[in-house]
Amino acid sequence: MSNSIFGWLTIILRRDLLIAFRRSATYITPLIFFLIVVTFFPLALGPQESLLSSLAPGVIWIATLLASLLAVESIFSEDFRDGTLDNFFISLEPSFVLVFAKVLIHWLITGLPIMAASIIAAIVLYLPFDSFLPILLSLILGTSFMSLLGALGAALSLGKSAILSAIIVLPFSIPTLLMGTSVITSSINSQDYFGFLMIMGAMLAIGIPLLCLLTVEALLLNYD
């Protein structure tokens, strides 16, 4: 059974990553959007080191949240339109695996590039070198949780306006925003940030089963 599930997960991952790489806009657009938003701040506010570094945690996290929402609508829409989703639900494999694979793909094509770009953002916003690791750790946990929330938003707004999924997801991303910015702020002020990371980790640990199951139910609503 576990081999069967792993085989299914591998097929979905291979197929969707291949499609994503052949449609480069899927992963380039969130990355460019993130970099544009982050670099606009020094341009608008001027190169004042103390001002930029104090704003940096909020800037990085708001840019991350908005950038990760750009590809949310596409998580299930193509599979729903072309009938692939029907076959996933009809197969005897657990639908949970499908949703988990889709979340993982969304994270790989949006969360991972944003994490890489966050180092450039940290340099542009005059953040100290010591804060790079906490930024990456908070982004790993935060962007993964955003992908889970995004999948739920995408499932609830399937076949409807793309902006609807962003409206559904953004209010629920506030805890991630608060924890993520707190991690970076604490590291800048040389304070302990592990507590915030642990909360983010707990949110992710609860979110993986709970949000995947809710997403399965939300997807099935589209058939009724």
Next chain:
Amino acid sequence: MLPNLKVENLSCVRSEKAIFENLNFDVFPGQNIEIIGSNGSGKTTLLRAILGLIRPENGTIRWLDDDNNFNEYRTYDCFYQGHQLGIKNLLTVFENLNLTHNAKGLKKEKIYKCLERVGLSNINDLASSLSVGQRKRISIARWLLKDFKIYFIDEPFSALDDEATNLIERLIIELNTEGCSFVMTGHRPSQVNASRIEI
């Protein structure tokens, strides 16, 4: 011989309007059922209700298991092909077959053989460059990936030329002899030997 599927008193209502009521039929191994009806008569809804994608208002759908008991849940894979073919434009012909969940664990040779049987030789072409007929042939090649007990095919003969129609008819006959059953929909009766239900 026991049927693989029993549909009893199946009714479906949407927006307070009955789409179909009290449908009864059995699907025996090697038998074809053709559901005939005009546009909007509920043919697709019926297939989706049987497969569990839509909740029917009344009735039961029971599947035969390996121990010859009838259950409300299915223990084997069925094949479903709706109006949309599930073909990905950015994948090649080969990848469109190899990267579907039914191809899990299959060797490349098996995929090549399936494509050969439906007359597709341009296996490295992107699906976006194919004609409607060739895309339909990819979806037909998917029928052959595994031995499914029951195939649920929504309007298999729509938008096909004579050659493709003959290919499907031939494949249905071949699969019937292997004990596979087809539940198909259509606007008018096809040439395939089938029990017909009008809705």
